[in-house]
Amino acid sequence: MNNISLIFFGIGILFDLFGCIGLIRLPDVYNRLQSATKSVTLGTCSIMFGVFLNYGFSGIGLKALLSIPLIFFASTVAAHALIRGSYKYGIKLWDKTVVDDYKDVQK
Amino acid sequence: MMIDIFLYLLLGMSFLCFIRVVFGPTMADRMVAIDIFGILVVGVCAILAVKTGRMFLIDIGIAWILLSFIGTITLAKYLTGKKLDE
Amino acid sequence: MKYLTLFICMFLLWLLLTFNLETPNIIVGLIASLITTLVFGKHFLKGWKKFFQPRRYFWIIIYLFIFTWECIKANFDVAYRVLSPRMPIKPGIVKVKSSLKTEIGKTFLANSITMTPGTITVDVIEDDFYIHWIYVSSKNPQVYTKKILGRFEKHIKRIFE
Numbered sequence A: 001m002n003n004i005s006l007i008f009f010g011i012g013i014l015f016d017l018f019g020c021i022g023l024i025r026l027p028d029v030y031n032r033l034q035s036a037t038k039s040v041t042l043g044t045c046s047i048m049f050g051v052f053l054n055y056g057f058s059g060i061g062l063k064a065l066l067s068i069p070l071i072f073f074a075s076t077v078a079a080h081a082l083i084r085g086s087y088k089y090g091i092k093l094w095d096k097t098v099v100d101d102y103k104d105v106q107k
Numbered sequence B: 001m002m003i004d005i006f007l008y009l010l011l012g013m014s015f016l017c018f019i020r021v022v023f024g025p026t027m028a029d030r031m032v033a034i035d036i037f038g039i040l041v042v043g044v045c046a047i048l049a050v051k052t053g054r055m056f057l058i059d060i061g062i063a064w065i066l067l068s069f070i071g072t073i074t075l076a077k078y079l080t081g082k083k084l085d086e
Numbered sequence C: 001m002k003y004l005t006l007f008i009c010m011f012l013l014w015l016l017l018t019f020n021l022e023t024p025n026i027i028v029g030l031i032a033s034l035i036t037t038l039v040f041g042k043h044f045l046k047g048w049k050k051f052f053q054p055r056r057y058f059w060i061i062i063y064l065f066i067f068t069w070e071c072i073k074a075n076f077d078v079a080y081r082v083l084s085p086r087m088p089i090k091p092g093i094v095k096v097k098s099s100l101k102t103e104i105g106k107t108f109l110a111n112s113i114t115m116t117p118g119t120i121t122v123d124v125i126e127d128d129f130y131i132h133w134i135y136v137s138s139k140n141p142q143v144y145t146k147k148i149l150g151r152f153e154k155h156i157k158r159i160f161e
Helices: A003-025 A029-055 A059-089 B002-023 B027-052 B056-079 C002-018 C023-043 C048-052 C054-083 C103-115 C141-160
Strands: C092-097 C119-125 C128-133
Touching: A003 A029, A003 B002, A003 B027, A003 C054, A029 A059, A029 B027, A029 C054, A029 C103, A029 C119, A059 B027, A059 B056, A059 C002, A059 C103, A059 C119, B002 B027, B027 B056, C002 C023, C054 C103, C054 C141, C092 C141, C103 C119, C103 C128, C103 C141, C128 C141
Parallel strands: none
Antiparallel strands: C092 C128, C119 C128
């Protein structure tokens, strides 16, 4: 067991924790997506990088390294799709929202 | 030792996600929580793979992220008002 | 030729993922990447020649460092907004115009915007990016365009165009 990879696990879990607290605290679905997607994606990528540092350039290490871009693209594209879907479904923005330029292009 | 603490912490975060699934006011809130839960499970798989030394757990993580992605995309498509076979 | 590029990429990905060089594994990999190529070949990007220009890979590596730094900054930003008791958020959706032409460049720019501090892409309609911003600090289009796109746009232009 490698100490540096333990540090990476710790950083990743700290960021995951911030994301989940944001998921509970923030007021509407758009802001929740903001905090949750960013923090949890970077946290899990950091955990995967810790696995890679632990095993080096072997089969499992390369697999962990390759899953970083996979997690990254999957979560960002899912976030785009969800935020667009919930806007088109008609979920309202939060009361204190300042501007909304996207309203103009809706039919 | 340290790794056990990390695993319990990740379980606690999954519980936070389930609070959002139960009390979420709209359907999109629930789906966001399930998406985040899917990414957390990948982290659990990776840490378990390091702890037990079994390689196939990483494969399970990769498969899980793809399945969670497909589920989220399906619901997002349903939300935009399209039929599922377009 | 487009198909051949996709085929080589898929086969390299298979070899890296399975990581052994026995004969049955290679045969299965060849069949799997052939099927993938036949099904998804026509959606592959048009400018396949860009795969063979080494200068672009150099810019990709530099871009990765910049991007990782922005990503870490984004997370501290989120942590600050989430943990502070007053929750300093002022959300809104703004419209930003970009000058990128290719589809893949727009995709990368949208994904990068999603991971930078406080912004997430809602929709891309031709050249306009609609961006949900967690703290709208100014309403002047030039100011926020520079703030959101400034760091990434020129690097992405070097990589993909």
